[in-house]
Amino acid sequence: MRIDIVTIFPEYLAPLDVSLIGKAAAAGILDIRVHELRTWTHDRHNTVDDSPCGGGPGMVMKPEPWWEALTGLVPPGTEAGTRLIVPTPSGRPFTQRVAEDLATASHLVFAPARYEGIDRRFVEAAAERMPVEELSIGDYVLAGGEVAVLVMVEAVGRLLPGVLGNAESAKDDSFGHASEGGMAGLLEGPVYTKPATWDGREVPPVLLSGNHAVIARWRRDEALRRTAAMRPDLIEGLDPDALDKKDRAR
Numbered sequence: 001m002r003i004d005i006v007t008i009f010p011e012y013l014a015p016l017d018v019s020l021i022g023k024a025a026a027a028g029i030l031d032i033r034v035h036e037l038r039t040w041t042h043d044r045h046n047t048v049d050d051s052p053c054g055g056g057p058g059m060v061m062k063p064e065p066w067w068e069a070l071t072g073l074v075p076p077g078t079e080a081g082t083r084l085i086v087p088t089p090s091g092r093p094f095t096q097r098v099a100e101d102l103a104t105a106s107h108l109v110f111a112p113a114r115y116e117g118i119d120r121r122f123v124e125a126a127a128e129r130m131p132v133e134e135l136s137i138g139d140y141v142l143a144g145g146e147v148a149v150l151v152m153v154e155a156v157g158r159l160l161p162g163v164l165g166n167a168e169s170a171k172d173d174s175f176g177h178a179s180e181g182g183m184a185g186l187l188e189g190p191v192y193t194k195p196a197t198w199d200g201r202e203v204p205p206v207l208l209s210g211n212h213a214v215i216a217r218w219r220r221d222e223a224l225r226r227t228a229a230m231r232p233d234l235i236e237g238l239d240p241d242a243l244d245k246k247d248r249a250r
């Protein structure tokens, strides 16, 4: 997958060079390219914003640099497989299902803007050339779209074949599809490591029993308990077939 990110703060995307996504890029699974929006300005001040038509606070990002950037990165006639992602507080929720959908694309272009957003006409013009997703990563307010891009690139990138090692399969993701017996659809339960006793607190003995069936049951029970306590909405949304007989007996 090729990922292009256009921004006035390229340094904000530096975290994509490390860890999971950085390794995927180094392995060639991801081809991540970060671009400075001002590359596509031509005035002496590299202007990317102007005052809002109709008045109001702040500034609005001009459509011209974004359009030139998009056209330069996705020349007319090469749009097949490309999707434009525009982070915005007024977007539809970015969820695991959206991440799974975006992971099927061959090319994602992210437009994390600043100020009060991008002139609407850019999104309208882009939508005539390729699918455009206006997405929000949650019900809180950020100062711009770059943090949202970091979230989305990690959530999408980890789903691509070869990015997660076998031991860290995405198949049981908390917010993945619930499957019979798997933990998908539930929140993770508590995790423990050595020492067996710390601060006078014991690791639950079941985890030291070596009985894998009993351990798996205990872990599922804990995941159900935690999900019911922290996110009862997820319990309601579980596919009934994903709950086994013992779950229903709880």
Ligand SMILES: N#Cc1c(N)n[nH]c1-c1ccc2c(Cl)cn(Cc3cccnc3)c2c1
Pocket: 087, 088, 089, 091, 112, 113, 114, 115, 116, 117, 118, 135, 136, 137, 138, 139, 140, 141, 142, 143, 144, 145, 148
């Ligand atoms: N995704 C997401 C997301 C989120 N969940 N909160 N805030 C954002 C987000 C995304 C993009 C921008 C751009 Cl461009 C400017 N701002 C600042 C702003 C804040 C409130 C109203 N108008 C502009 C952005 C905030």
